[in-house]
Amino acid sequence: MDNLFFQDKNQIYNIIISKAAYEQMLLYCERANPYETGGILIGNYSLNQTTANILQITEPPKNSKHAKCNFHRSSCGLKKLLDTAWNQDQFYLGEWHYHPNASTNPSCTDISQMITLAHNSKLKCPEPILIIVGGHSNNWELFISVFSNKRYTILKQLK
């Protein structure tokens, strides 16, 4: 399997997930099932800013809360993680989490959390990406979106 490419129907947003990061994310989901899990997305943007490259998927920070229908990511150790990424010219790009054995539809909480994160001046990420993994190891489902101005745009997989 190669890197995964995603684009919205107006061809404004492009997202590439590295093969290694994608496989890592599914591994975390498989281990967490039947509980939710999640973390943050780290990577960079292309020079013309049209493509986000997701290069690292982090596991849940310490003190995150996992339940079957809820995941609350703590910010424990996040600053240190992002400082290290910064030294590699990589940045916070957004969030991912897992809906075990369920659909990938974002909940109202998911949406309001992303809008809050978009306005978080410390994260400096006005258009954060949200990835939701659904299903299970025999049938993964993927929801990829970019939040901008309190709305989100869904991206479809190209290859």
Ligand SMILES: [Zn+2]
């Ligand atoms: Zn959710």
